[in-house]
Amino acid sequence: MTARIGVVTFPGSLDDVDAARAVRLAGGEPVALWHRGPVGGGVDAVVLPGGFSYGDYLRCGAIARFSPVMETIIDRAGSGLPVLGICNGFQVLCESHLLPGALTRNDHLHFVCRDQRLRIENVSSAWTGAYEQGKEIVLPIKNGEGRYVADAETLARLEGDGLVVARYSGDNPNGSVNDIAGIVNEAGNVVGLMPHPEHAVDPLTGPSADGLGFFASVLKRLAVP
Amino acid sequence: MARVVVDVMLKPEILDAQGQAIQRALGRLGFDRVQSVRQGKRFEIELDADLDDPGLAQVKEMAERLLANTVIEDFEVRSLP
């Protein structure tokens, strides 16, 4: 049976169609989740997609974090539900305190959309198991507030416990501390990622097909009984 | 050394989409006695100058020229103790 991956749509979500397509191309079944509803029982994992939820007013992800759908997601993430937050989704995860730290204004103060090289640094998370350790990939990045920050203690813990899942390689596009592009929680099920794997699923429309691995990873993980 | 604050707010007649979104979010969180929210900017500036009149006038000029977009924003300069 194919796994059912929920893709949340908040008002202002933009990359939900892309995330659903990526799930489908990887062999999963995407399930649309509306921000006002709860997450039904039949969903095996959840993607919080990119975009400008609630216009990114106040702070990116700050208002979305309080939508009803997040209550169940926060709850079920605690008992192991795999959750991937991409870009705005990553911001929502930090605002929800499912992941530590915060995403702040890019150091150069501009929105930046470009193809970015990354290194996969943790292959034991629910969303990166299909990659090889140290694998270099190219994904689009597109954000205005993608600079990851955290206090020294949190950073030391992230680095010490190997919780950085991906790091920018080459130019750092936003001033992110330690070149951090993505992190995972201690349990390994909640991943936040600034770059966009869902935009790299077909060389016709993206810079590569390198992003499929994130979706393949969770399907592989879910297939294990 | 002087410390000055410049508060910049959208002019009252200009749409504050952000303030409205925050007001709605506060309502959803149960803060239902909020009548209106407006969001602006606050600049804290440290100056190597005394806050005599010329000093304050300089800050006004900064606000006028750079910190505020006077086409759509008003500003206020205050000195901090």
Add this chain to the structure above:
Amino acid sequence: MARVVVDVMLKPEILDAQGQAIQRALGRLGFDRVQSVRQGKRFEIELDADLDDPGLAQVKEMAERLLANTVIEDFEVRSLP
């Protein structure tokens, strides 16, 4: 009706890229006695409540939960006359 202001500023240890850019721009404009600039947010809130202590406590809660991200920001609540 009560009017309250919430000021939200980045914690001192967090890089304020906007503040720094503004400081540089002020320097280019010839305002060379500016030592530092920090940019934050200012919220003006109108409440259908008296500003007795419970009222202010409610605003504190709004700031804590929504208006500020206390991982990176500090806030201050003040009532306006």
Add this chain to the structure above:
Amino acid sequence: MIDTVAHAGETPDVVQPYAGLGLADDEYGRIRQILGRRPTSCELAMYSVMWSEHCSYKSSKVHLRQFATMAPASDALLVGIGENAGVVDIGQGYAATFKIESHNHPSFVEPYQGAATGVGGIVRDILTMGARPVAILDPLRFGPADAADTRRVLPGVVAGIGGYANCLGLPTIGGEVVFDPSYSGNPLVNALCVGVLRRDAIKLARASGPGNKVILYGAKTGRDGIGGVSVLASASFDSSAGESAKKPSVQVGDPFLEKVLIECSLELFERDLVVGIQDLGGAGLSCATTELASAGSGGMRIELDRVPLREASMQPAEVLTSESQERMCAVVAPGDVEEFLAICEKWEVDAAVIGEVTEVGPQVAARGGSLVVTWHGELVVDVPPRTVAHEGPVYERPYARPAVQDLLQADVPDRLSRPSTEAELRSTLLQLAGSPNLCSKEWVTAQYDRYVRGNTVLAQPEDAGVIRVDESTGLGVALATDGNGRYTRLDPFAGAQLALAEAYRNVAASGARPLAVTNCLNFGSPEDPEVMWQFAEAVRGLAAGCLDLGLPVTGGNVSFYNQTAEAAILPTPVVGVLGVLDDVSRRTPIGFREAGHAIYLLGETLDEFGGSEWAHSVHGHLGGQPPSVDLAAERALAGLLIEASRGGLLASAHDLSDGGLAQALVESCLRGGIGCRITLQADLEPFVALFSESAARAIVTIAADQVQQLVDHCVRHGVPAARLGEVGGAALAVVGHFAVPLDELRAAHEATLPSLFAG
């Protein structure tokens, strides 16, 4: 006190501030004649905004008619000029709608919001046709790149376009950034939006069916963009509005609301709850109500006090003319109102029933229908809507060929000193590659999302942007915009055709079959006969060119008064061409791909430097004739490029335009990350071979074993072809002349804008 219709009837001699609202004496006289009394202040506000140049096209109408009268026969055209945007059939049951619009002056006043709301406005036009908007292009013009005001305007405009389009989830897939002193104080901010729909799902701006409800949904109405009408509010009969004398003419956008509005509207369309629909743009409700009514059954009643307001103190004339953004007006059958409102509630979009469609008898219909508007029960407007929307003044403005035109054309570029040594040629190539007009626009375009929705097949810096429409079949559309103000200054007729030809060529170079045209005509004051001549000539040229190329003009926009004091901008018709690809996987990119591929130059190169980038950026010269126009050659070249792309023959194709062959080679090398070795045609002066801007040319690359096929194609299409050399190496090498390592080239090409605008 409110100026009611009855009051207007009783007080015929009240002095009205029509001149301050931009109405001429005879225009005001006509309004009185139409109404048989003086207009109320609300009516005066409506007529004045609707009869403005911007809304009524009063100076351009007589010329624009040629787009209709000279339209080529086209099977593809589903909706032509006159609706919010034209619609063309792109096959497989799909239609595409696209249009370009200007937001020039607002972007000068407030660059961020001006540009942002420009995007918002054109997107609503596309949405109104029933389509999902799918991409944006942004042709921009600024004053000199190093001018102080350009540093203010450009970053704001770019951030505004990105801020709005990115937040809507629309990829920006092309555009232009051009600098010229004539745009100082008059930047041009044009925006094109393209949308896709099923061909049987087109919506029209029509209020038909008496009894149907009129629903306003989206943002609340505030005092945005009513600068002009404030004259009225402060005039005697609206004295209660005294405190609101200071009103912004700047509109502020809320892209988040527009995104929600798009999704909400698409769901309303999907459920078939909309009889007719109109977006609110310039002239706000005045425009939406009168256009809907006059295109429908002719009658409408509006209770204006039901409009949700941002500021309670707004006066009726302000409500009627407010240009608050992110609003739509729908006509809905009474039985569907409840479901309509429920969907708005789902998307958290405010909606209010503000009136209904009414029955009018044949007599009333003959005088232009009936629109009545009440304000808290008092009648403030009673007009024939057609007279407001469509029977405004039409001017045959005088025009005259400028006295200097002959001198300008006589000042040929032949006298300019040309590079001839190897070192001079090399440094000219580098200088042009790094010049503000030809340098990489990455600093701008990196601020735009190009990936969102996952259907972007080609985007800047490609010749055309290509968007996939159907994932299963690969059907897609291609778009390019072009416009060269210098060419148009030298010869407006030819300049407009060259703009058309270049956009057409760009679309064909991507492999798409050109189908239709939109245009944005940016000019100075129509009251200046010399500007009017430029305009008339450009329209004549564009109409004739479209007829020749078989492309219908489906819509567009005119922006006049782009001038400071006596100095008008370079006449700048910006032309957008839409094309179709049956299978986007066959698209042709501009970048060189593989070492060993043969490079061919298609088309004929003449000694043509009038209005060229070389004359402009090296010598600051503008004179002579623009490159010659040969539309037959353009057609042949396009036919070849399209056929070769379908056959999977081409590895790359890049059209030649500003900067000539040299610049095309630079771009193809850098895009592909691989060099080339070429040999110049022996019968041409090297400078001419490298930098001439002759039209109807392209460079293509092809695998070595397919060269014969290409040559056969060229013969069949009658396109001159010359082998230039091959792809390979890490330098752009012109054999026997010079070589430039790619690193050096890249540095020259990419450093310009960051050094001017970053930080």
